[in-house]
Amino acid sequence: MTTRSILVSGASVAGPTAAFWLARAGFDVTVVERTDALREEGQNVDVRGAAREVLRRMGLEDAALAATTGEQGTAFVDDQGRDVAAFPAGTDDTSGPTAELEILRGRLSELLYEHTKDDVTYLFGDQIASLEQDADGVDVVFASGREQRFDLVVLAEGVNSRTRRLVFPDARKDHLGMVIAYLTIPRQDDDTDWWRWYVAGKGRGVNLRPDDVGSIRASVNLMTDVRGLDELDRDGQVTVLRRAFEDAGWAAPRILAALDDGAPFYFEDLGQMHLPSWTAGRVTLLGDAAWCATPVSGIGTTLALTGAYVLAASLAATEDHRAALADYEATMRPFVDKGQSLPPGTPGLANPQSLAARRVLWTVLRAVASRPAQRLGALAGRFSPPADEFELPPMPAR
Ligand SMILES: Cc1cc2nc3c(=O)[nH]c(=O)nc-3n(C[C@H](O)[C@H](O)[C@H](O)COP(=O)(O)OP(=O)(O)OC[C@H]3O[C@@H](n4cnc5c(N)ncnc54)[C@H](O)[C@@H]3O)c2cc1C
Structure with a gap:
């Protein structure tokens, strides 16, 4: 096979994983990441089903299992922090709201980077400024002024990908009507190793989750149809969160105090990407940039x-990039469709407006968490995304 050059844009999860397999298949791979260094932010992400097998085939499963957050399960709590319904973590590749392989996004990204950095050229602190393609390749001009021609460009820049706008100008996020603010706060004595989830009413949720570095990953979520909150500056976002959560109860005051103390946070307006095609000529989309399912799906990192x-695997199987990219899409599309199809009423049902609706939700959760229901397998069906409903294709030998 002639060596073909591939530029991958984005060094979080999808980008370095593609780089690993492409380099192994004999491609000359460059990864460009907009930030100056690997990003550390982010909270617990799940690796389930087929994706566990990908890590296994990369020789990274043990390292990932050794770096899990130690989350014991998911417990819905009342305003005193007492359990309403508790679901222990899954004990296999796929099941449960807390997966067996629950790892900080930044930690997973670091593992992937360390595993690829000797075989791949990484460019940090740069990004694609413009690209122009013809029948034989893609001319890329980087923001730094660097110019290079590649045979193929893969955009793995996440849900808000900027380069996607250059190639797919009509792509729009389908908003779910929910914003989430994620932050890291100091751990205190009464914290536990469970994901504790307080349904606060008025479309709000307050969450505390353990990590493996001695802090607590907190998040607050709010149902809202107001757009543009993610475009406000920090002070604007803090004001919105303060107004929305001042009477929310449980851990909300602690989280608001951390915001006042300057805790860095990441604010996301949740939305899915639904593109009719992920490919335009020699440029293709991957990961959240292509098909974001949102954190409420629990399957974004797996996808x-x-x-x-x-x-x-598709690119390694043929030198015809058109056939390869069509094969990639045909293979992934059904799995992505399943992953994006959220249970009816998501995310509104788990974030009710009234306290009466919360009482109903808690009654249902108690019933599902009860031992007879767990024995009947009701839990796995309700809370596990369909991560095992996919068989990996073989990876062609080099
Ligand atoms: C900082 C961060 C925190 C996150 N936190 C959570 C979380 O707490 N819970 C959760 O469920 N999911 C979180 N996610 C999303 C999660 O990582 C993804 O849903 C999933 O793992 C798919 O990853 P991805 O590689 O496709 O995209 P992402 O993880 O979104 O990564 C995209 C990467 O591309 C880089 N990038 C963006 N634009 C450009 C550009 N123009 N040029 C070059 N590089 C670019 C970004 O800096 C990032 O490194 C987070 C993502 C990020 C980037």
């Missing part, structure tokens, strides 16, 4: 790892 593997 990113799996899609990266499938893309590389």
